[in-house]
Amino acid sequence: xxxxxxxxxxxxxxxxxxxxxxxxxxxxxxxxxxxxxxxxxxxxxxxxxxxxxxxxxxxxxxxxxxxxxxxxxxxxxxxxxxxxxxxxxxxxxxxxxxxxxxxxxxxx
Amino acid sequence: xxxxxxxxxxxxxxxxxxxxxxxxxxxxxxxxxxxxxxxxxxxxxxxxxxxxxxxxxxxxxxxxxxxxxxxxxxxxxxxxxxxxxxxxxxxxxxxxxxxxxxxxxxxxxxxxxxxxxxxxxxxxxxxxxxxxxxxxxxxxxxxxxxxxxxxxxxxxxxxxxxxxxxxxxxxxxxxxxxxxxxxxxxxxxxxxxxxxxxxxxxxxxxxxxxxxxxxxxxxxxxxxxxxxxxxxxxxxxxxxxxxxxxxxxxxxxxxxxxxxxxxxxxxxxxxxxxxxxxxxxxxxxxxxxxxxxxxxxxxxxxxxxxxxxxxxxxxxxxxxxxxxxxxxxxxxxxxxxxxxxxxxxxxxxxxxxxxxxxxxxxxxxxxxxxxxx
Numbered sequence: 001x002x003x004x005x006x007x008x009x010x011x012x013x014x015x016x017x018x019x020x021x022x023x024x025x026x027x028x029x030x031x032x033x034x035x036x037x038x039x040x041x042x043x044x045x046x047x048x049x050x051x052x053x054x055x056x057x058x059x060x061x062x063x064x065x066x067x068x069x070x071x072x073x074x075x076x077x078x079x080x081x082x083x084x085x086x087x088x089x090x091x092x093x094x095x096x097x098x099x100x101x102x103x104x105x106x107x108x
Numbered sequence: 109x110x111x112x113x114x115x116x117x118x119x120x121x122x123x124x125x126x127x128x129x130x131x132x133x134x135x136x137x138x139x140x141x142x143x144x145x146x147x148x149x150x151x152x153x154x155x156x157x158x159x160x161x162x163x164x165x166x167x168x169x170x171x172x173x174x175x176x177x178x179x180x181x182x183x184x185x186x187x188x189x190x191x192x193x194x195x196x197x198x199x200x201x202x203x204x205x206x207x208x209x210x211x212x213x214x215x216x217x218x219x220x221x222x223x224x225x226x227x228x229x230x231x232x233x234x235x236x237x238x239x240x241x242x243x244x245x246x247x248x249x250x251x252x253x254x255x256x257x258x259x260x261x262x263x264x265x266x267x268x269x270x271x272x273x274x275x276x277x278x279x280x281x282x283x284x285x286x287x288x289x290x291x292x293x294x295x296x297x298x299x300x301x302x303x304x305x306x307x308x309x310x311x312x313x314x315x316x317x318x319x320x321x322x323x324x325x326x327x328x329x330x331x332x333x334x335x336x337x338x339x340x341x342x343x344x345x346x347x348x349x350x351x352x353x354x355x356x357x358x359x360x361x362x363x364x365x366x367x368x369x370x371x372x373x374x375x376x377x378x379x380x381x382x383x384x385x386x387x388x389x390x391x392x393x394x395x396x397x398x399x400x401x402x403x404x405x406x407x408x409x410x411x412x413x414x415x416x417x418x419x420x421x422x423x424x425x426x427x428x429x430x431x432x433x434x435x436x437x438x439x440x441x442x443x444x445x446x447x448x449x450x451x452x453x454x455x456x457x458x459x460x461x462x463x464x465x466x467x468x469x470x471x472x473x474x475x476x477x478x479x480x481x
Contacts, residue, residue: 027317028317030192030195030315032191032192043196048189
């Protein structure tokens, strides 16, 4: 029997190198990209999460595990704004994604 | 093939072909009027081609008004939300079957989206399709039924599914449609497929951190071909696009595909599907298989069999009775006929009003063979 494995359609980040406390996309979260929009369905959820604009950009920032601070700085650079101005909003989105099972914090 | 092309407006075919190299179809150079947009967008939704339309709009290859662009985006997000819910259902169903010791292959849907398209969101779907082996079919049905999956139609007699049927349809506990397949199609071509050939190899893909198994690439080509050629009339565009994606972009052993189709007495099905894909999608590039398909001459028997699938007047009973000819062995033929002629009461209650009506209709269809086109 021939068996060939191809990884595809995955948005999960590379977890082994995650620093303790950093945010990581959950490997069991289902994902589709619709242009700039990201549609997520954490496992067991009954409702999808639709991320647009800066919330989608946060998801893109998490293509690899990142600390809260790195996400804020990455986004501030992308949107040419000061990190201090967006920190609170970014943290709220990260916490909401964590609460709804789309991301998790690396143990540490 | 002309009638197949005529069944779909040129602009709809252009959307279905979007992004394929060598397509001769062209997209408009300015936004359509609302009068032209409405029927096109309805057809795109019906054919599950919103992902391709969205890609064309996003790349500014299909100019739209702001309102039209908003409609496309909104509809595509809805379609992808449905797809994710179906994938969740797929994962739960695979878990359930595997824990009952039933091996499964994922057909169409997620398998094709994730393995054969450059971007999975280009391919949407409306149900979950799984293949199980004939010997494990009853165990799979039992596992699903015990877990609250609701079967749409009972089998005519115990053991009929595992020996003869295409499979069984269910509603999952969360209300999604699940098609549990033993083979690709019902009717005569379903009888000539050797289901064991579908288990010779597989290709794995990752979904939510799990490895699921699809048919191998050649098996997926054959399934797409059966779906394209025999699935619906007028033929759906998505399976034709699937075929084009696989044949133009994937490494496919075309010799193996043809050899398997020959073993299954289904070369005409393969040729019809590939020629249909090239015609519908206006493909100028050729592959070995597209050249062969264009030259293929179906036998008289194949013309009659294919008409059974493409003539909407031919229903389940007509295809079932026509399959008697190709059921292998006298004992099997008798068993098959007995099940069709004397089905259980529960089957009759759900599917047909009376046996005589079934028999009369089936015989009439299998003798006259339709011919509406």
